[in-house]
Amino acid sequence: MTSSKTDARPRGVVGVLAFAGIVAALTQTLVVPLLGDLPRLFDTSASNASWVVTATLLSAAVATPVAGRLGDMYGKRRMLLLSLAPLVVGSVVCALSSSVVPMIVGRGLQGLGMGVVPLGISLLRDVLPADRLGASIALISASMGVGGALGLPFSAAVAENASWRVLFWVVAALAAVVGVLVRLRVPAGRTAPHAGRFDVPGAVGLGGALVCLLLAVSKGSDWGWTSGTTLGLFAASAAAVLLWGWWELRTAEPLVDLRVTARPLVLMTNAASVLVGFAMYAQSLVVPQLLQLPEATGYGLGQSMLAMGLWMAPAGLMMMVLAPLGAKLTAARGPKITLGVGSLVIALGYASALPLMGSTVGLLVVTLVCNTGVGLAYGAMPALIMGAVPRSETASANSFNTLMRSIGSSVSAAVTGVVLAQMTTDFAGHLLPSEGAFRAALLIGSGVALAASVVAFLIPAGPAAESEGAGEAEASPHVPSGAPA
Structure with a gap:
């Protein structure tokens, strides 16, 4: 590992990473005031509009463990920057959307950026002295609450007094600012001495299991908890988890070390x-x-x-x-x-x-x-x-x-x-x-x-x-x- 610990300025690093957490949390609560109006805005059904929330949930669940593993292999700051890119692009796509499909795509891209908080917390271990680590972890963890708390009144105020598109332009700008600050103020941290191969089958298996599980959980009330679709998704998730676990225990470089x-x-x-x-x-x-x-x-x-x-x-x-x-x-x-x-x-x-x-x-x-x-x-x-x-x-x-x-x-x-x-x-x-x-x-x-x-x-x-x-x-x-x- 390089001398990033001694070179880092703790307050600046923690401030930037906390800001990143606030922006990520703001993204999650952004659409809450719009949910009731989305069917009218995009001339679609309430069921279709609910995918604006579901898409973010699913993409975030799949992307978070993948981003974490890639961060360990190739550098946490690098993955922070790569995670912020779809957050910016997704926000722009949402801001320009005139129908529900591009909005769902944009929200899915935003979900790919939700790994910034665990990546930021992990990066602290590489770049901060031990005596500053505990307080810094607590501060960045709390940033999620701050973003969520500020998101509701901010979104509601904008939705009531301006175009809803302003919400997404603001988030795009904030995420871009975070990217610049991470590039300028956050040290690279530590990478694995031998990066090895990324576990693609493990990522696909875990992603499939999570999509089936979370889709059944989030849409079960709409489809019916005893419907064939819901029960089939739960069964598929269980089967996918078993196969994924079998693979992870047998591959030399797993996505998640189950041991x-x-x-x-x-x-x-x-x-x-x-x-x-x-x-x-x-x-x-x-x-x-x-x-x-x-x-x-x-x-x-x-x-x-x-x-x-x-x-x-x-x-x-x-x-x-x-x-x-x-x-x-x-x-x-x-x-x-x-x-x-x-x-x-x-x-x-x-x-x-x-x-x-x-x-x-x-x-x-x-x-x-x-x-x-x-x-x-x-x-x-x-x-x-x-x-x-x-x-x-x-x-x-x-x-x-x-x-x-x-x-x-x-x-x-x-x-x-x-x-x-x-x-x-x-x-x-x-x-x-x-x-x-x-x-x-x-x-x-x-x-x-x-x-x-x-x-x-x-x-x-x-x-x-x-x-x-x-x-x-x-x-x-x-x-x-x-x-x-």
Whole structure:
């Protein structure tokens, strides 16, 4: 490895990578205010318009682990720049779209850029001194919350007062600026001494399994959970996973090293990540609906889309504010404690929603508490992963962990959607989710968060990655045993 650690300016590097995370998260929430208008804007059905969201989900799921592996092989900064290119191009395609097909293509291209956050976090291990690593990981992890928090009010304000195309032009410009800053301010980091061959069959197999799984999860409510299409996709996903695992265990240079992933520390961290992803996303589905439903329902708060975004924005900013606290807790007690505590805080936030869901201020408190827990948990997971894998697999392992969170979020969307769709009430001739449905969804979120905390506290202690020698453990920011950094 070169002298990039000593040459890097930590604040500048972290600032650029955090900015990249904010732009990536902004892209994900960009179309939320447009969803109701897309069928009219593009003269298409609501079912076709929903692919504007689904396309990003699918392409991001496939691209993230691939980008991570390529980052380990050929350089993380190089893959950061390559990931930003489709984000810029996709945003331009969306801005110029006059029908739904180009919009879906553009959103798919945007999804290819979602690997920038795990790549950025992994790059920190190469270019920052160990004493700056914990706080920097927490800060970049929190940037996703900031981008999501700013995205809703920004998108709603633009959609209400200007052309929706402005949203995509702004994101294209921001992503281009990020690319320039990465090129100028971020060191190249470390590459594998012998890059070897990229595991194309492994990438195709994992991609096929993910597309089948996430397509069934995201579209199951539209197609019917017991329909032949949905059940066939679930079966195809299971078969593809088995074949992919068989191949990965037998190839010399796998896309994902399943032997490392099967280590108890890594395996349980990824399991906790699925649960945290589920718990995080449930409240982001419930709270906006409660804020926007008519007051006449007796439990809705009658807020506009813009007002809803403004009420939820402080929660995302809270993740950034509390990032240093999470880093201090990790340094003092270890990342698994931070992950467990964060999951407990999420559960507490859901529990507090039951008596507070009748007011805007109450829901603000709920989102603040939940996102405090999310910030703690999201900062701890990369630290656990990087303390347990060889340096040569940092980006791949982090990207796989990010994928686990995304799967948890997708399952959360499906489960919460089923609950809200099945427990309804009639309001002026329209079926709306009942108050009991929202309470049930909140209780499910709380239970899943509690399960995540149990898994986190059961994560075993163990030595840092041994395959690259003692110096590797010294370079790791957090020893998984829980000892202070």
